[in-house]
Amino acid sequence: MKRIAKFHKVSFEQFKKDWADTFGQSDEEKLRNIYENIKLPQRATAGSAGYDFYAPEEFVIKPGEAVKIPTGIRVEMEENWVLKCYPRSGLGFKYRLQLNNTVGIIDSDYFYSDNEGHILAKIANDTNEGKTIGLSKGTGFMQGIFVEYGITLDDDVTSKRNGGLGSTTR
Numbered sequence: 001m002k003r004i005a006k007f008h009k010v011s012f013e014q015f016k017k018d019w020a021d022t023f024g025q026s027d028e029e030k031l032r033n034i035y036e037n038i039k040l041p042q043r044a045t046a047g048s049a050g051y052d053f054y055a056p057e058e059f060v061i062k063p064g065e066a067v068k069i070p071t072g073i074r075v076e077m078e079e080n081w082v083l084k085c086y087p088r089s090g091l092g093f094k095y096r097l098q099l100n101n102t103v104g105i106i107d108s109d110y111f112y113s114d115n116e117g118h119i120l121a122k123i124a125n126d127t128n129e130g131k132t133i134g135l136s137k138g139t140g141f142m143q144g145i146f147v148e149y150g151i152t153l154d155d156d157v158t159s160k161r162n163g164g165l166g167s168t169t170r
Contacts, residue, residue, distance in 0.1 A: 005077035005146055007040040007051070010116040018070040018118055037137075038072040041144060050143030052088065053121065061133040066100055066124035069141070074117035077108045083144045087123065091141060095133045096126040099142070106144070113162055 009015075015035050019026060034056050041051035059067050075083055085104030091097040100122040111117040121142050125133045135141050 004081050005075055005083070008074050008076060009038055009040070009072050010074050010118045014116045014118055015070060015072045018115070018120065022068045022070055035072060039138065041073060050086070050145050052140035053085070053142040053144065055135045055137055055139045055141050058137050059135040061123065061125040061135070063125055063127045063130055063132065066122055068120055068122040071119045071121060073119045074111055075106060075119070076111045077146065079108050080148055081108055082106065082147050082149055084147055085119070085121065085142055085144045088140050088143055091133065095131050096128065097133055097141070098124050098126045100124055109160065
């Protein structure tokens with residue numbers, strides 16, 4: 001098996017900034033506790049393709065609601081690889097938990113962006129059965145799968161990324 005990537009935490013300052021952007025200012029001590037307990041993504045079994053991302057805090061998502069989760073995670077990977085993020089299968093099946101962008105695409109150069117390549121996940125409870133989703137702190141809610149990709153023979157792109165969502169089309 002090829003080993004092509006390594007997960008890291010973003011800095012506390014970046015996590016604090018993104019947490020405040022989503023939830024407003026928080027008590028610094030509480031936020032530091034959340035940050036210190038962030039668990040790096042892991043596979044559940046030797047045969048698992050996906051690396052589970054864990055909720056850094058408890059979240060309750062009512063039907064029709066969405067929440068943006070600053071994961072505190074960034075990923076360093078070799079060129080020509082991408083991390084594709086999906087909801088955990090069981091949560092999607094039981095609750096129709098979905099990522100708002102359907103599939104999160106984490107490019108290899110995102111690691112070097114101004115935001116440290118912080119992976120944010122906006123998840124929605126798209127239930128048609130009236131079910132509320134409760135994610136306990138430390139619960140796996142999303143999975144990332146590394147995929148190798150190719151480019152066209154006439155591709156001559158040399159521009160560099162700086163930013164997250166929509167940054168490559170600015």
